[in-house]
Amino acid sequence: MKILERVSIVEYEEKYAAGVAKMWNESRDNWGGDAVVTTAEDVVEKEAESTNLHLFLAVVDEEVVGYCGLSEYKEDKGALYIPLLNVHPGYQGLKIGKKLLLQAIDQTVKYGWPRLDLFTWPGNTKAVPLYKKCGFFWEDRDDATHLMNFMPQVLQIEALRPFFDKHDWYSTSVRPIEIKPDGRKEKGFTFYEYRWEAGEEFVRVQFERTGRGISLIETNDWQVEMEVPDFKLLENKDYPVTYQVENFTSEGLEVSLSGNSSPLVNEDLNEETMVESEWSTSSSVQVQVPDQEPSPWKTHPVIGADITINGKRLPLRTGVFPLQAGKVDVRTVQKYWRPRQKGTLYLDVESRMEEKTIWTIKWPRQKVIEWSESSVEVEVEGKGRATIPVSVELLKNGFLNEEVEVEGRTEEGRAFSFRTKIALAFPGFGGKFGGDTDTEWYGYNGPYYVRIEKRNHMVSIGSVRSKEDPLLLMTPKLGHPFSEEFSKKMATSVEYIELAEAFVVKTSLESEAFPGIVLNSYYKIYGDGLVELHHELINNGDNDYKNLHLLQPVFPKYKALTLPEKDGVVIGAEALIPYTEYLRDKDLSERWLYTTNRAGDTFGIAWPKEATGRKDDWRFAFDYPLDQLPSGQKICRGPIQIGVNVTTHWSDWREMVLGEVNPLPEKPVFEVVPKEGFVSKTGDEVTHSFRSLLTPHVYGTLTVENDANLYRKEVKREDGVTAIDVPIVHERPGLTTLTGTFRSEGRNADFITCQLVQGDQKVNVSQEEDRWTVDNGVLTFTASPSYFPGIYSLCHQGREFLHHQYPEAGPRSWWNPWGGGLRYVMDGVSPFSMMKEETKVGSVSKEDQDGNHWTGICLATTFHEHEKVKGVTLKQYALTLPEVPVVAVYAEIEQGAPRTFAAEKIALEAFLKPDENLSLCYARIPTEGVFHTYYAGVEEYELESGPSVVIGSDGKKDHLMMVHSQTRKQAEMYMNQDVFLVESVHEWSASSQKAAAVRPTFFVIGEHEEPWKQHPFHRISFKGI
Structure with missing residues (x-):
C-alpha cells in the first residue's frame, strides 16, 4: 500500500505527545537546523496552553509525520490562521502537507470563515507551490511573507456550488504557479485571480488584496464585476463606482444590488432589474479619512455591494485608501532635547493632488516649542514630496500633538484647505509626558519610554540613549483557553497620569471572549529606567469567572543572559544568543532574568510572587492564576518590573527586586565541571563533564589533556545528551590543570580548568611563640599578631610571594606602620588603631560546600578601643588543603556593638613581592587596550583589576593568581617604587548581635601565565558564610 493511502489525519490528543516530540526533534533541518530538544512533556504543556481551535496530525502506522495548527488570525478580522505547519523530512514529497492544508481549509469552511492565512519566509521555496496550489496568494510586501487563502469564501458562495459539487476544486485549478509574490497591479490595486476548468465548464473569481473581497466572478452563464476608479481616493470628492452584470444565457437574470460599504464610505445604492444581456450601473461615492491610516496588516475600508442573481447572493468588495489632499x-x-535649546525640525510634506500646488502651513501656538516663523510656504509638485527645515526653540519637554491648518492653491488659482495632525516627542532630563501618533501611544520619563502600538497593544520599553532595541511586551491574553482577541483590538481608552515619582500610561481593553471583563494595564515609568506594569481586571458583566488566567508574554533578546538556578546563577558568557526554547524554565529558582549587550546596555526583568515565569512557545511569559473573579469585583496583579539600564550587574538587579538575599555563585552556560566536585584525593576517579545548562543536546568530540595523558570521547546527536563525560584518575596531588577542545559540526571551543587534588600529607599548624605557621607540604603561610594583624608570609617551595618587613612594622611609602602581607582592613580603622587592639590566633578547620575540610588559622581581633567599631570582632581566615598550592582567605564580622552598621566597607590588602627585586615583579591584566603587563618598583600606577590577576616575576615559571570574590565592590592595584598592592573592596551590613561575612578570595600558585576565564573557585564557599 502506498504511504499516502496509509496516512490518516487525526485531531491531537495527549497520547500523541511523544510522537509529536519525536517528529519535531527529527525535523530540525526544516527550521534552520536549530538544536531545540522537545520532550513529550513539552508538547503536553504547549498544547494545553495553545490558542489553536484545532491541531491536525498526520499519522502513518502510529508515527506522527505531520502537524498543522488552526487558530483565529490575530492580526486582522475575518480570518482563521495556520500558525505552524510541518511535515517530517522523511515523508516530504508524499502530499502529506496537501492533506493537512485541505483539512484546515475544510474546517474553515465548516466554521463559516471567509479566509485562511499563514506566514512563511521568502526562502521557503519548496513549500510555496503547495501553498499556491491549495489556494494561497503570496502578498507582495516588504515587512512580512504573508499568504492569504480565499477558497473558504469561494466554496461558501451558493451560486458557485453547482460547479464545485461536480468538480474537485484542487484538481481543476488552472491558476499559474510561480515562485514569487502574486497579483496583477492596476490603478494602485492588486488583484488575485482563481480559475478552474473542467471540460467546457469554468469559473473565474478575482479578489482585491486590501479589501479581502471579490471584485469579479465569471462563469459559463454570467459575469459580475465592480470597478473603482483608483485605490487612493481623496476625501469628500465624488467618485463613480461601476457595477456590471453580463448574461451569457438565453434566459433573463433577476438581479438586485444593495450597497454594503464601510461606514467611512458615503454611498446610496439600491437597485433591481432583469438582465437579458448586459447591464451596468454607477453610483457616486465619497470617502472619509479614518482616524488611523489603513495598515497592510488590516482589512482596508471597502466600497462594495451585495448582488443577487436569481436569488443567490454575491458579495463584491474592493478596498480603498482614503486620503486628504496632502500629508504633513x-x-x-x-x-x-533640553528647555530653551534651539534646533531644527524637518517638515516632510506629500501632495496627493495631480497638479503642482503651493501650500501655506500655519503653526499653532502651544506650550512645547516656539516656531521661528508663524507659518511656512512650500511649493509641491503634483503627487510629489518636499522637505523643509524649520527653526524652533524648545519651551519644555513634552509631546507636540496639534492640528495644523494647510491652505493651498493650484497654479490656476483654485483654493483648497485641509487640517492635519502633527505629532512629535521631545524627551529630555526630567521630562514626564505622554502623547500619541496615528499608530502609537507614548509615555516618557527622561530618556525612558513606553511605546504602545494601537493596532495590537504590543508594548516597547526602552531608552532613547540605548544602543539596544527596546524590550517587547507582547499582547496580553485571557484564558483558559487563551484568546488572541486583544491582538486585533485598539484600547477603548488611554490615560496619562503624572505622579511625583513617575509617569503612568493606563490602557483599557474590553474582552469579548470573556464578556464583561475589562483589562486595565498601568505602565509606571520612573526616571531611573525602572518600568512597573500593574494589571487590573474588572468584571462588569453578570457572569462569575473561575480559574481565569492572565498571560503577559515578553520577548527579550537573550544577550549574555543571566538566570537564577538553585545552586547558582547561569551566566551567558558566550556570543550565542539563546532562543526561549533553550531555557530550562522549570529550574528557575527566583523571579528575575537579566541581559546585557557588549555596549553595556542592560535589561532586568522580574515578576511578582503570584505569577509564574515560564516559556510560552517562542516567547517568555508571566502567568497569573486569578482563581475567582465574581461579577462586580476587580483583581489587581503585579508589578512586573522592567529595568532599562537600571543596574550594571545582575547581582544589583537581584538585590533590587528581591531585597536582602544571600549571594549566589556564577555558573557559565558551557563548561567542563567535575561531577564529584572540584576537590578530590590522589587515586580518586573524577568524572569531568563538558555540559550545557541549556536544553539542546551536546554532540561532537571532546578532547581533554591532563598530565600528558590525552582523553577523547565522541558523542552523536542521536545520543540525546546535554553532557559529555570523561573519567580521569588523578594520581598526583596539587593543582592539576586540564586543557582541551570541543569540536562539533557547528562550533569549536577551547577550555582550561583545574582540579584540586589532595595529597596524603596532613596540613600542619604550628606555633612558635606568637608565630603561627601553616604547612600543607608544598606551601606555608605565617602570621604573627605582635608584628601585624594579618598573614605576613606566603612561601611556595621556599619562594616568598608576599612583601613584609618582619619582625618589626614601620613606615613605608604612604603607610605607617606598614607590615605588608595580606589582611582585611575595616574602613576608618588606621594601622595604628588596629595595632592597639588585641589579636588572637588559633588553628581552625572549615568545611566547604562539598564537605571537604580546609585547615588553617583564624586571626580574631575584638575592638575595645576604637570608638566607631567598639564591640565588633573581625575574624580573618586563611585555609588550605593537603599538598595543594592554594590558599583561601575570607573574613567574618561578629557585630557585638549596640548599633547597626549599614553599607560599611572592608578591604582585603595584599602586598606582593615574588622576587627579591621589586622592579622584576609584575601584574598581568588582560584589557581591551594594548598594555597587558605592568611592573612594580619603577613608577607610580593605579590600575583597575579584573576578576582575577596573575602576579609573577621575570625568570620564574610559577605565578600567583589572585582570584577576587564575585561579591567585591571593586578591585584595584597600586604600584610605586616601594610597594606592589592589590586591593579588593567589599561591603558589609549587620545589626547588633548579628554577623556578616566576606566571601573567599583565592591565592593560586602554578604555571598559569594568564587569568583563567573559567575556574571552580567562585563556587567554593565555607559553611557559616
Missing part, C-alpha cells in the same frame, strides 16, 4: 509630518534627527 514633522521630524527631528535629535534624540534628546
Whole structure:
C-alpha cells in the first residue's frame, strides 16, 4: 500500500505527545537546523496552553509525520490562521502537507470563515507551490511573507456550488504557479485571480488584496464585476463606482444590488432589474479619512455591494485608501532635547493632488516649542514630496500633538484647505509626558519610554540613549483557553497620569471572549529606567469567572543572559544568543532574568510572587492564576518590573527586586565541571563533564589533556545528551590543570580548568611563640599578631610571594606602620588603631560546600578601643588543603556593638613581592587596550583589576593568581617604587548581635601565565558564610 493511502489525519490528543516530540526533534533541518530538544512533556504543556481551535496530525502506522495548527488570525478580522505547519523530512514529497492544508481549509469552511492565512519566509521555496496550489496568494510586501487563502469564501458562495459539487476544486485549478509574490497591479490595486476548468465548464473569481473581497466572478452563464476608479481616493470628492452584470444565457437574470460599504464610505445604492444581456450601473461615492491610516496588516475600508442573481447572493468588495489632499509630518534627527535649546525640525510634506500646488502651513501656538516663523510656504509638485527645515526653540519637554491648518492653491488659482495632525516627542532630563501618533501611544520619563502600538497593544520599553532595541511586551491574553482577541483590538481608552515619582500610561481593553471583563494595564515609568506594569481586571458583566488566567508574554533578546538556578546563577558568557526554547524554565529558582549587550546596555526583568515565569512557545511569559473573579469585583496583579539600564550587574538587579538575599555563585552556560566536585584525593576517579545548562543536546568530540595523558570521547546527536563525560584518575596531588577542545559540526571551543587534588600529607599548624605557621607540604603561610594583624608570609617551595618587613612594622611609602602581607582592613580603622587592639590566633578547620575540610588559622581581633567599631570582632581566615598550592582567605564580622552598621566597607590588602627585586615583579591584566603587563618598583600606577590577576616575576615559571570574590565592590592595584598592592573592596551590613561575612578570595600558585576565564573557585564557599 502506498504511504499516502496509509496516512490518516487525526485531531491531537495527549497520547500523541511523544510522537509529536519525536517528529519535531527529527525535523530540525526544516527550521534552520536549530538544536531545540522537545520532550513529550513539552508538547503536553504547549498544547494545553495553545490558542489553536484545532491541531491536525498526520499519522502513518502510529508515527506522527505531520502537524498543522488552526487558530483565529490575530492580526486582522475575518480570518482563521495556520500558525505552524510541518511535515517530517522523511515523508516530504508524499502530499502529506496537501492533506493537512485541505483539512484546515475544510474546517474553515465548516466554521463559516471567509479566509485562511499563514506566514512563511521568502526562502521557503519548496513549500510555496503547495501553498499556491491549495489556494494561497503570496502578498507582495516588504515587512512580512504573508499568504492569504480565499477558497473558504469561494466554496461558501451558493451560486458557485453547482460547479464545485461536480468538480474537485484542487484538481481543476488552472491558476499559474510561480515562485514569487502574486497579483496583477492596476490603478494602485492588486488583484488575485482563481480559475478552474473542467471540460467546457469554468469559473473565474478575482479578489482585491486590501479589501479581502471579490471584485469579479465569471462563469459559463454570467459575469459580475465592480470597478473603482483608483485605490487612493481623496476625501469628500465624488467618485463613480461601476457595477456590471453580463448574461451569457438565453434566459433573463433577476438581479438586485444593495450597497454594503464601510461606514467611512458615503454611498446610496439600491437597485433591481432583469438582465437579458448586459447591464451596468454607477453610483457616486465619497470617502472619509479614518482616524488611523489603513495598515497592510488590516482589512482596508471597502466600497462594495451585495448582488443577487436569481436569488443567490454575491458579495463584491474592493478596498480603498482614503486620503486628504496632502500629508504633513514633522521630524527631528535629535534624540534628546533640553528647555530653551534651539534646533531644527524637518517638515516632510506629500501632495496627493495631480497638479503642482503651493501650500501655506500655519503653526499653532502651544506650550512645547516656539516656531521661528508663524507659518511656512512650500511649493509641491503634483503627487510629489518636499522637505523643509524649520527653526524652533524648545519651551519644555513634552509631546507636540496639534492640528495644523494647510491652505493651498493650484497654479490656476483654485483654493483648497485641509487640517492635519502633527505629532512629535521631545524627551529630555526630567521630562514626564505622554502623547500619541496615528499608530502609537507614548509615555516618557527622561530618556525612558513606553511605546504602545494601537493596532495590537504590543508594548516597547526602552531608552532613547540605548544602543539596544527596546524590550517587547507582547499582547496580553485571557484564558483558559487563551484568546488572541486583544491582538486585533485598539484600547477603548488611554490615560496619562503624572505622579511625583513617575509617569503612568493606563490602557483599557474590553474582552469579548470573556464578556464583561475589562483589562486595565498601568505602565509606571520612573526616571531611573525602572518600568512597573500593574494589571487590573474588572468584571462588569453578570457572569462569575473561575480559574481565569492572565498571560503577559515578553520577548527579550537573550544577550549574555543571566538566570537564577538553585545552586547558582547561569551566566551567558558566550556570543550565542539563546532562543526561549533553550531555557530550562522549570529550574528557575527566583523571579528575575537579566541581559546585557557588549555596549553595556542592560535589561532586568522580574515578576511578582503570584505569577509564574515560564516559556510560552517562542516567547517568555508571566502567568497569573486569578482563581475567582465574581461579577462586580476587580483583581489587581503585579508589578512586573522592567529595568532599562537600571543596574550594571545582575547581582544589583537581584538585590533590587528581591531585597536582602544571600549571594549566589556564577555558573557559565558551557563548561567542563567535575561531577564529584572540584576537590578530590590522589587515586580518586573524577568524572569531568563538558555540559550545557541549556536544553539542546551536546554532540561532537571532546578532547581533554591532563598530565600528558590525552582523553577523547565522541558523542552523536542521536545520543540525546546535554553532557559529555570523561573519567580521569588523578594520581598526583596539587593543582592539576586540564586543557582541551570541543569540536562539533557547528562550533569549536577551547577550555582550561583545574582540579584540586589532595595529597596524603596532613596540613600542619604550628606555633612558635606568637608565630603561627601553616604547612600543607608544598606551601606555608605565617602570621604573627605582635608584628601585624594579618598573614605576613606566603612561601611556595621556599619562594616568598608576599612583601613584609618582619619582625618589626614601620613606615613605608604612604603607610605607617606598614607590615605588608595580606589582611582585611575595616574602613576608618588606621594601622595604628588596629595595632592597639588585641589579636588572637588559633588553628581552625572549615568545611566547604562539598564537605571537604580546609585547615588553617583564624586571626580574631575584638575592638575595645576604637570608638566607631567598639564591640565588633573581625575574624580573618586563611585555609588550605593537603599538598595543594592554594590558599583561601575570607573574613567574618561578629557585630557585638549596640548599633547597626549599614553599607560599611572592608578591604582585603595584599602586598606582593615574588622576587627579591621589586622592579622584576609584575601584574598581568588582560584589557581591551594594548598594555597587558605592568611592573612594580619603577613608577607610580593605579590600575583597575579584573576578576582575577596573575602576579609573577621575570625568570620564574610559577605565578600567583589572585582570584577576587564575585561579591567585591571593586578591585584595584597600586604600584610605586616601594610597594606592589592589590586591593579588593567589599561591603558589609549587620545589626547588633548579628554577623556578616566576606566571601573567599583565592591565592593560586602554578604555571598559569594568564587569568583563567573559567575556574571552580567562585563556587567554593565555607559553611557559616
